[in-house]
Amino acid sequence: MQQDLRSVEVDAESVIRSITPALDPTRHKGQAGKIAVIGGCREYTGAPYFAAISALKIGADLSHVFCTKDAAPVIKSYSPELIVHPVLEESYSVREEDKKTISRKVLAEVDKWMERFDCLVIGPGLGRDPFLLDCVSEIMRHARQTNVPIVIDGDGLFLVTNNIDLVSGYGLAVLTPNVNEYKRLVEKVLSSEVNDVDATQQVLSLAKKIGGVTILKKEKSDLISDGDTVKSVSIYGSPRRCGGQGDILSGSVAVFLSWARQHIIAADPNSNLSCKNPAVLGCVAGSAMMRKAASLAFCHKKRSTVTGDIIECLGESLEDICPAT
């Protein structure tokens, strides 16, 4: 059965209003969300920063980054708002005979914090070092055992596409592929080519085949599916394609997913949400928020818009949709 995009377009602003928690003076630090980004290596430091700072700007209370020792001072220097843990290691700094010990140590460092996190973002600026990716696979397994949701982007998708069992069947996992990442995922999982004519059906099949993970396919209109339903978000964003926008999205989805989960657990009887999957709701909200902020930033900065400009517009965009008072 073919669906056209209009039939699945969702009222994303209403989703945002439903799941965004009230700002109640009696609440404590952490209750609005504790997010951790796993990423940042010798080569990449901007991406994990963008994801982590976006989580704070959306309204999370605490935002951590777990990165390599080289990346940590740089990421720390971008902002004192983040808690940056220099715990990951790349092959070049590890001797073969020490790998097991170091791997265990890395995992122990992350595990100390795991249960406190409402969501992990895995992949921004992670790089593709095999030893580092092995450690991150273990982190994913632990997150899953602890029922901590995970949003996977960038090099995290490279890892998962080649090891689909890491997420297969985990309903609290979100994959946020761009055009190229989606292509590889479809080839690997469905053994077929990307079908643009019947895109909604294909994303549905893909999500179903990976056991109900949620996929946010980033394109002109974002398509979101958990194998059960398909939603699209087509709010106008920006024609600028500067690198780093995907990192804002992954950080935003993490926060909204956490909020949606709290909202659903609280089982608000007044909730008018037709969908009860927090991963899908988080994607819908994150996608809409990102697009609105990008549109606002583009109004101000036009062609010279960079990712930092969009992050500065997250607050105003959320306030437009869902005023704090």
Next chain:
Amino acid sequence: MQQDLRSVEVDAESVIRSITPALDPTRHKGQAGKIAVIGGCREYTGAPYFAAISALKIGADLSHVFCTKDAAPVIKSYSPELIVHPVLEESYSVREEDKKTISRKVLAEVDKWMERFDCLVIGPGLGRDPFLLDCVSEIMRHARQTNVPIVIDGDGLFLVTNNIDLVSGYGLAVLTPNVNEYKRLVEKVLSSEVNDVDATQQVLSLAKKIGGVTILKKEKSDLISDGDTVKSVSIYGSPRRCGGQGDILSGSVAVFLSWARQHIIAADPNSNLSCKNPAVLGCVAGSAMMRKAASLAFCHKKRSTVTGDIIECLGESLEDICPAT
């Protein structure tokens, strides 16, 4: 035949409007340009940052820097928008017997990326370490083999002036000498003194002698020649001569050159461009853009204008000439 400057003054704003790509929502990350700056050493970190961030502010999608290990954390810390690769090495950190191995490694690291770049900027903050310059010579040769355009400034010009074969006959090379760098180039290549009376003829001869590379001679009026034609850009800029403005120019030329090349390859039948050399068009556009932004920044900041202030005016300047709509 002597030409006076008025006869070669070009309508630079019309060139900018012709080559700047439309902002089309169906385009993907990277299509508006992927630029790499080769530069940044223990001593210099500002110059490569200025060049790379200017590329983004003009509208490129991705901007990389390849620099030494010492320079990388500092350049990264200036902005999370850049992708900074700590791959170059200076003599002081390399033993004689390791030079071949390390040189090969450096080249391999840059080669991994080479084909993805639309233009390289070689020289901002490069320094003059002999081992490092040897590696950069090899990078230039590889860029040339791959038909990647190169804009050469600063210490890159020092290298090229002493090894003119590196660029000789490469039509996708741009040299952007200031007064002193131009003097050395003229002495070396034409074995003569700078002739200010017949400047247009001399820059034409120089470009022709180097086999059709494009020269952007920075002065009160910028003169641009590829050995075939001479253009001048005299839009009023700023009387401030703070260091770093040449880096803005090189980054801007790189983006406009890439856009001009795309424009010419697409062979737009409506194009009214009289010149079909993307290197010349890139220089004309970059020169005008730099001058307009410098003028705007000087209006705001007067004597206290610094290079960062000019960079902040690039977006508005481009918008004035070529509105994004």
